[in-house]
Amino acid sequence: MSYDLVIKNGLVILDSGEIQTDIGVNNGVIVTIGSNLEGTKIIDAEGLIVSPGMIDAHVHITEPGGGYRGEWEGYSTGTASAAKGGVTSFLEMPLNQIPATTNGETLNIKYAAGEGKLKSDVYSYGGLVPYTVNEGGIQELDEGGVIAYKCFMATCGDRSIDGDFMNVDDYSLYEGMKQVAKTGKILSIHAENARITDRLGEIAYKNNETTLKAYVATRPVFTEVEPIQRAILFAKETGCRIHICHVACPEGVEAVAKARQEGVDVTCETCTHYLYFETEELDAIGPVVKCSPPIRDKKNQDGLWKQLLAGNIAFVTSDHSPCTPDLKDKENAFEAWGGISGLQNNVDVLFDEGVQKRGMSLKQFAEVIATNVADRFGIDNKGRISVGKDADFVLIKPDAPYTLQAEDLEYRNKISPYIGREIGAQVATTILRGEVIYSQAEGVTKDFPGEFVKIQSKNV
Structure with missing residues (x-):
């Protein structure tokens, strides 16, 4: 079976702990976690940590x-x-x-x-x-x-x-x-x-x-x-x-x-x-x-x-x-x-x-x-890597120090106390509901796939 997106070869953080495995995504949702998955789009996460x-x-x-x-x-x-x-x-x-x-x-x-x-x-x-x-x-x-x-x-x-x-x-x-x-x-x-x-x-x-x-x-x-x-x-x-x-x-x-x-x-x-x-x-x-x-x-x-x-x-x-x-x-x-x-x-x-x-x-x-x-x-569809959850991931490059510069910041006003500090890891890729919204190669997406999420009244 082929999936819309497969994240391959990463060290994936599951509820039970981390495991080297692949993640299959269809329609923005995690549908399978396992080995040797194939997909229309492949992201190779070898050497990276795959976190929610x-x-x-x-x-x-x-x-x-x-x-x-x-x-x-x-x-x-x-x-x-x-x-x-x-x-x-x-x-x-x-x-x-x-x-x-x-x-x-x-x-x-x-x-x-x-x-x-x-x-x-x-x-x-x-x-x-x-x-x-x-x-x-x-x-x-x-x-x-x-x-x-x-x-x-x-x-x-x-x-x-x-x-x-x-x-x-x-x-x-x-x-x-x-x-x-x-x-x-x-x-x-x-x-x-x-x-x-x-x-x-x-x-x-x-x-x-x-x-x-x-x-x-x-x-x-x-x-x-x-x-x-x-x-x-x-x-x-x-x-x-x-x-x-x-x-x-x-x-x-x-x-x-x-x-x-x-x-x-x-x-x-x-x-x-x-x-x-x-x-x-x-x-x-x-x-x-x-x-x-x-x-x-x-x-x-x-x-x-x-x-x-x-x-x-x-x-x-x-x-x-x-x-x-x-x-x-x-x-x-x-x-x-x-x-x-x-x-x-x-x-x-x-x-x-x-x-x-x-x-x-x-x-x-x-x-x-x-x-x-x-x-x-009570955000039921996010927060963990498991089947049925939104395909929201951050891929982290460990042991990869860099020094933060003001021009690295996406804020409207590029001020931060972290500027000039060496940080020992990097965000390599960010994925929202199966869509890459940031990668080191391409930068931040020019699209606006985010949504305001409204929570239904509980009225206890």
């Missing part, structure tokens, strides 16, 4: 920009960088676009903005903000197909911009959790104590502190752990399924692991940059590496790796949060935009740092970039 395509569970695209953020990151450049980085799908956050995605109308505005511009698949988040709990926004977003909801316990948004995102207070978090629980979907939470971190930041700024090291000190570990614990308590009370975003300290992971043992439906993620950078190097790099929660010290980084390898962190994300260069080009780190452009360098950096340098198994690598995301968010 990454599902990046935390990405910000700022289209539409609403006249404020139109130059930050669009769908065409964002999904192109995903393709080049081995990301076949991503979950898009309900902010920093204008208007923020907080009800049915704004969700449709976002869908329209990305129509015909997607090179990878995109799942949309809905936002939990104080006013949505009184205006039916949670229900509208559920009916519109959002995959999950997002809220900020940290201060966020620009109050001078009509339609920008805003953080929750305790009451709107509690009431919002009750409403999200009825949808059966997950509430993802940015957990930092707003009142303490805001005040510490104000004091440092007035004292003429300007460094990234000083910025990190204004967001100490306990200001991350306390709201995680508070969110878990609210989840116990409301029955809401929750996920803690971008945990930057092992103590936060420990709080989640303890709650899981007690039966709370909670998971957490960390980000590639927390596993790669540490506080002492931040000021040498500059504000391009500023984010929140902040990048902590080497002890924290080592603790996160221990938690990840132990299986207590469900998956790793980019938290791709780009902006224009002028918002990063600040003498005072406290004045710089807090967000890192990292979508294109998740797979290669994590493979190098995890598999090649720390002995992470290939099976766990596939789990933390794809399988666990699909399982957590």
Whole structure:
């Protein structure tokens, strides 16, 4: 039998572990896994690792920009960088676009903005903000197909911009959790104590502190752990399924692991940059590496790796949060935009740092970039290489160091803290539903085969 596409001779990561085998694809779906397969199109993966395509569970695209953020990151450049980085799908956050995605109308505005511009698949988040709990926004977003909801316990948004995102207070978090629980979907939470971190930041700024090291000190570990614990308590009370975003300290992971043992439906993620950078190097790099929660010290980084390898962190994300260069080009780190452009360098950096340098198994690598995301968010047709799943793959060239240059980036604004760093592995090919969307030979596809994927209401 002949197949539309056969990937031959690769080391394929299956649920049971890696095996040298072929994969047969018809109509964008995996139909067989075995030896000596023949197809209309053949991709020879000899010497390459064949992994499920990454599902990046935390990405910000700022289209539409609403006249404020139109130059930050669009769908065409964002999904192109995903393709080049081995990301076949991503979950898009309900902010920093204008208007923020907080009800049915704004969700449709976002869908329209990305129509015909997607090179990878995109799942949309809905936002939990104080006013949505009184205006039916949670229900509208559920009916519109959002995959999950997002809220900020940290201060966020620009109050001078009509339609920008805003953080929750305790009451709107509690009431919002009750409403999200009825949808059966997950509430993802940015957990930092707003009142303490805001005040510490104000004091440092007035004292003429300007460094990234000083910025990190204004967001100490306990200001991350306390709201995680508070969110878990609210989840116990409301029955809401929750996920803690971008945990930057092992103590936060420990709080989640303890709650899981007690039966709370909670998971957490960390980000590639927390596993790669540490506080002492931040000021040498500059504000391009500023984010929140902040990048902590080497002890924290080592603790996160221990938690990840132990299986207590469900998956790793980019938290791709780009902006224009002028918002990063600040003498005072406290004045710089807090967000890192990292979508294109998740797979290669994590493979190098995890598999090649720390002995992470290939099976766990596939789990933390794809399988666990699909399982957590109910993405039934993606996340693993098995018959019946979408033919979404990333082919990785191991032990192939290269130095990232700005011109390598597909972002609208070619800024990234990884520029100039030697990365010990390369993304060779990315395939979405059987279609090559990136190869080293041809670059990123000029087509737009990606889709907005809508998740049916669960209404429990």
